[in-house]
Amino acid sequence: MDQIEPGLQDVISVCMELKLPCGSLDNLFMTPDGDIIIVEVKLWRNPEMRRTVIAQALDYATDLFGMDYESLEKAVLKSDFNGQKPPTQLYDMFGDAEVLAEHDFVDAVNRNLKKGQIVVLVVGDGTNTNLENLVDGLQSHAGFHFTFALIELEVFRGEQANDEFLIIPRTLAKTYLIERAIIQIDDQRSQVSAAPTTSGAVAASARISITSQQFFDDMQARHPELPNKLKAFMDKLETLGIYIEFKKSLNIKWNPPSGKPINFGYVNRNGQLWTDAATWFVLEKGQKYLDQLAKAFDGEVIINDNGNRYVAINGKAPRVETIMDKFDDWYEVIKAYQETFYDDD
Structure with a gap:
């Protein structure tokens, strides 16, 4: 999951054979934060699969989009728990x-279902070029809403009959959000009609993931101008060779001429900016x-109980909305800091 949606952590298996209107979903996974991952397992060598697998997986996703927490819970509790007694809730x-x-978990699940913010994984024992091209075409034409990934399981076994299997997963397709769209797939062609964008949508400079979308939703709740200002700041930092890494937080990172990557600061989803990582390797x-x-x-600058230094305002790590009007000043500080690495040459 680190290669697909790094912010979705502590994933657990919820159930198998989840009954949905269009059929039975192979596997449902979730996180303690209310994130949803569905997994459909197929044999790539099956010719029929080449035509139907993506449409089938998207049908399952569409069924979930029409659910709320209560209906999802009812379906889960009726599913296969591998012979074990199902939970009460x-x-x-x-x-x-x-x-x-x-109550926050229920709200998060409802929000993800309503927005279609789920991860759809199709897993198989090999790849098919036409299938991979089909996904590339689907992703390049549809808008953003859910993450879709193709995963190949390479299976190896020793020469002896009782040798164990070695299974290595590999992500085949790049993953990013796909907006709900009208998708038609038949034997000859696939056609995708993306949902229209709204005039009030914030234009992002790069494709976004569920992880980053959830982060910016939280920032929007903190201040209506914060997502736009953060994205403009990110674009400006990119000119310095700095990249953004989304995990549970937004990490501002740079690879210096030598040594390990430097973290200039990370913003948690509660808006708090921490800079203690800036001194870890330098x-x-x-x-x-x-x-x-x-x-x-x-x-x-404050030193915490572990001896780590960080920038504070009024004795606490600042909330990012309180310093968003100083992003240009932050940019200049980072730029000057980078120059010190070249002054040593």
Whole structure:
């Protein structure tokens, strides 16, 4: 999942053979944050699969889009639990995991179903060129809403009959969000009509994932101008060779001429900006960077109980909306910091 949606962590298997209006979904997975992953397993060598597998997987996704938490829970509790007694409720399946409060979990699942923010995985024992091209065409024409990925399982076995199997997964298709669209697939061709975009939509400079979309939704809730300002800041940083890595947080990273990647700061989904990682591999330079950044933010550098330094405002790591008007100053601090690596040459 790290290669597909790195922000979706602690994935658990919910059930098999989930009964949906269009058929039985092979596998349903979820996360403690209410994220949804569906998996359909096929044999690529089956000629019929070449024509129907993507349409079938998208049919399952469409059925889920029409559900809410209550209807999904009812379907899950009627599914196959490999002979085990089903749980009393869906929420109980996460056990001791660090799960959201129940009402927040229900809200998150409902939101993902309503927006179509799910991951659709088609897994097989080999690849088919035409099938992979079909997905590429589908992704390039549809808009963004759910993530689709093709995964090949390469199967190896030793020479002896009782040798164990070695199974290596490989992601075949690049993954990004696909907006709900009208998709027609037949023997001769595939046709995709993307849903129309709304005039109020925020234009992103790059394809987005479910992970990043959820992040920007949270930023929108913090301040209506914050997503646009963050994206403009990201575009500007890209001119310096800096890249954004979405996991549970937005990470601002750079690969210096030598050594390990540097993290200039990471923004959690609650909006809090942490800069303690900036000194991990370059202590002296990192400390100077934090001093300059604290000055730009009218803040201070604090040392926590673990001895890590970070920029704070009024004694706490700042919320990103409180410093969004200082992104240009942050850019200049980062640029000056990068130059110190070349001054040493």
